[in-house]
Amino acid sequence: MVKVEFLGPMAQESIELEAKTLADVATQLQKIDSIAAWLDKCAVAVNDQMTADLGMVLKEGDKISILPPVCGG
C-alpha cells in the first residue's frame, strides 16, 4: 500500500492505495470525482521529492503528496 495525502485547500482525507507506479495512482485518483477535478493543476511529490515521472516505481509505504496551485507571500 502507498499513502496519498492532499495538501492545502483540497480538504480530502489521506487515502491508501495498492499501486506499483505513479501511473497506477493516477488511474485510481481519476475515478474519484472530488479529486479528479483538481488533478490537471496539481503537482506531485513522492516521499517529499517533487517528481515529473509518471512511470516512477513505488514501494510499500511510500508517501505521495498532491500539491494544488500555490500562492506564497
Next chain:
Amino acid sequence: MELHQGSLDVEAIFSKWLHEEEASNYGAYIPFVGTIRAEDGIEALSFDIYEPVLQQWFDNWVKKAEELGAKVKMAHAIGDVPVHTSSYISAVFSPKRRVALELIDEFVEDFKANAPIWKYDVKEGKRIYAADRSTPMNGSGLLSK
C-alpha cells in the same frame, strides 16, 4: 529559512540577518518585504505551508546563490496574518549589487510560482482559498494524464 506563527517582526528579522552577515564582507543586502494590503474586505490572509518540500526548494536556492558568491534568506508566516502586517521576507546578500539585484527578482518570482504555500482570504472569520491568485507548480497535471 524560518517559519513563524502569525505576522513577521520585520525589524527584528532585518536586524538579525544584518548582524549575521556583518562580518561576511558582502557589499549588498537587498531585502524584499511582503505586506498584507487591505482590499476586498479581507481582515487577514492565512497560509498553509508544506515544510519538507519548501525546505528543499529553499536549499536549491541556497546552492544556486552560493555558485554566484551570494546568500539567500527567507522568512514566512504560518496561519493568519492581519492586514498591514508582513507575511513574507526574503533577502539576498552578495559581494556586489548586480548579482543581488538580479537574484532577488528571480528568487521572489520563483517563490511565488513554486514554493508549496497556500493562501486564503480571511473574511468574517472564514478562510477562503485564493484560487484565482494561485499558480500550478512546475510539473502540474502529471496525474491527469
